[in-house]
Amino acid sequence: MLPFEEKLAVIESFPELQRKNVSLGRVNFHYEESSFDKKIVVYHLHPNGNGFVYTGHLPGYDSDDRGLTNIRDYSADDLRSLIHSSIDSLSSDGKSSATGDGQxxxxxxxxxxxxxxxxxxxxxxxxxxxxxxxxxxxxxxxxxxxxxxxxxxx
Known part of the structure; x- marks a missing residue:
């Protein structure tokens, strides 16, 4: 598992994301240019290394009922790829967001x-x-x- 600092470095390498500190040392990252009401890409990244990435518009990910995928055991490359895909899915014009076609x-x-x-x-x-x-x-x-x-x- 990547430590919090390394996950944070990967996430902060995306200039389109804005950091928002929340309670208990956790951090959210918002994508303000989202084509959808959903703007949070990284949710509750915790100092213990746990956290979530929004994958609600992406097929093939194990997500909860809010569309969040746990990133506790993700490598740096996998995390980077997941965040990139999440941002892309939120950048959609809405024509293919239901199926993800065209990714x-x-x-x-x-x-x-x-x-x-x-x-x-x-x-x-x-x-x-x-x-x-x-x-x-x-x-x-x-x-x-x-x-x-x-x-x-x-």
Whole structure:
């Protein structure tokens, strides 16, 4: 588990987020440019390292009834990726927010080979250029595949 200070450094690397201190040493981070009423991206980051990220518009995450995913055991890279996806989902014009269609990530691998991961038609598809390489039912499966193949998210 990343300590509080490291999680805070990752979160603060997003200039579009505004820090809001709350009770008991906890910290929230707001995305004021959100296209939705929801503005909190990071909720109750606690000095013990526990906290939550809003994933209510993102498929494939284990979230509670408020759309929050616990980040206690997230690595720095996974946390960065999750926050980026959360901000992207809140930046949507609302046309695809219900399904998340159109979400796209670029992954870099061995020999600087780039793959693109796109959520479309309720599947996570991996493309090499215009060619479909693989399809997965969840983001977690796609991410695991990419990591096993030696790729990391850009």
């Amino acid at each position: 796209e990530e670029r992954w870099l691998g061995p020999d600087n080979h780039t793959l693109v991961l796109i959520y479309e038609n309720e599947l996570w598809n991996v493309y090499t250029g215009l060619n479909l390489e693989a399809s997965f039912e969840s983001y977690e499966e796609a991410k695991e595949y990419m990591q096993e193949e030696g790729f990391h998210r850009l």
